[in-house]
Amino acid sequence: MKLGIDIGGTYLRYELRENGKTIQKSSLKSTQTGLCRFLEMILKKEKKIATVFISYAGQIKEGVILASPNIKIDKHDIKAYIEAKYNVKLFIQNDVNCAVLAEARACNTKNICAVYVGTGLGLGVVTSSGLLQGNDSIAAELGHIPYKNAPLTCNCGKENCIELFCSGSGLLRWKEHCKLKSALSLEQLHQSKNDKAQKIYDEFVEALLYAVGTTITLFNPKVLVLGGGLIMNNRYLHEIVEQRIHAYALPLALKNIKITVSQLEDAALEGAFLLKDYHG
Ligand SMILES: [Zn+2]
Structure with missing residues (x-):
């Protein structure tokens, strides 16, 4: 199962896909939760997620969030942290990229x-x-x-x-x-x-x-x-x-x-x- 997340200053949109098909799609206010907190919540619930893809409104270098003007950052080294704690691969990149x-x-x-x-x-x-x-x-x-x-x-x-x-x-x-x-x-x-x-x-x-x-x-x-x-x-x-x-x-x-x-x-x-x- 794949999890895709698009987080901007206002909304966090996410989508779960299995075998190329969307099985869940939703959004919430990004001010209500931090990205890492949201991710951990969903990973604990959906054990079948193997890959996480994140589009992020900020500057990213090699899985590390360097800066974001509009999002409160709750974990900078999100890739290393999540991959060490959960059995998933994580990809994160700037949203316009x-x-x-x-x-x-x-x-x-x-x-x-x-x-x-x-x-x-x-x-x-x-x-x-x-x-x-x-x-x-x-x-x-x-x-x-x-x-x-x-x-x-x-x-x-x-x-x-x-x-x-x-x-x-x-x-x-x-x-x-x-x-x-x-x-x-x-x-x-x-x-x-x-x-x-x-x-x-x-x-x-x-x-x-x-x-x-x-x-x-x-x-x-x-x-x-x-x-x-x-x-x-x-x-x-x-x-x-x-x-x-x-x-x-x-x-x-x-x-x-x-x-x-x-x-x-x-x-x-x-x-x-x-x-x-x-x-x-
Ligand atoms: Zn400027």
């Missing part, structure tokens, strides 16, 4: 970048050599590229990250800073007659174009997938990217590219189940 593995399979390509705009701004890259991870497994941290100075501080400690302009958490902080209602959606900001609201929307789009254009110029992918809550709830952003990306990316890198919106319901969880293939 998991998502891009699923997107690569869905698009049937080994040359793909996934730009996900949700709570944060994330990038996953798969090339013909596999998943791009870097020396410390923190490669492609797109959201923390210096962009413009803001009167806000990013979770990483800097004040000029692009994530401050193009993410759900960034939007929320701009709305607070400008004394606008926090419930205003991106579309409502766009439609608003308020100059500050309009400016937040314009800055968001500009930063999205910059992030996508930079990704295309750096990695020359065959497919660029847009995903994450803010994209999925505002599909017109895809059209804006298609129309305006020429001003933000190297023309040659745009020649044969396909820019698309994710077709997957839960790419991160789906990709977690593929992790074994990427770790030997």
Whole structure:
């Protein structure tokens, strides 16, 4: 039996699979439990689980959780701890890295970048050599590229990250800073007659174009997938990217590219189940 978990700042989703079939799927608020605590609870109950696959909204290196801006970490060396205590194999990887593995399979390509705009701004890259991870497994941290100075501080400690302009958490902080209602959606900001609201929307789009254009110029992918809550709830952003990306990316890198919106319901969880293939 396989257990897949996708944990983000708000939800912990999990799925049990046996012989390729889903036998249980559910979710709970991730603030209600720590990942390790949840895992131990389920492993004690389901003795048939042989492999655990985790998609994690944070930085992971060789089974160790290095950092997470939005999740309370109850065990850093989760792989070593769980594998020593239970008879299971555990695979854990950053959530956008998991998502891009699923997107690569869905698009049937080994040359793909996934730009996900949700709570944060994330990038996953798969090339013909596999998943791009870097020396410390923190490669492609797109959201923390210096962009413009803001009167806000990013979770990483800097004040000029692009994530401050193009993410759900960034939007929320701009709305607070400008004394606008926090419930205003991106579309409502766009439609608003308020100059500050309009400016937040314009800055968001500009930063999205910059992030996508930079990704295309750096990695020359065959497919660029847009995903994450803010994209999925505002599909017109895809059209804006298609129309305006020429001003933000190297023309040659745009020649044969396909820019698309994710077709997957839960790419991160789906990709977690593929992790074994990427770790030997
Ligand atoms: Zn940052």
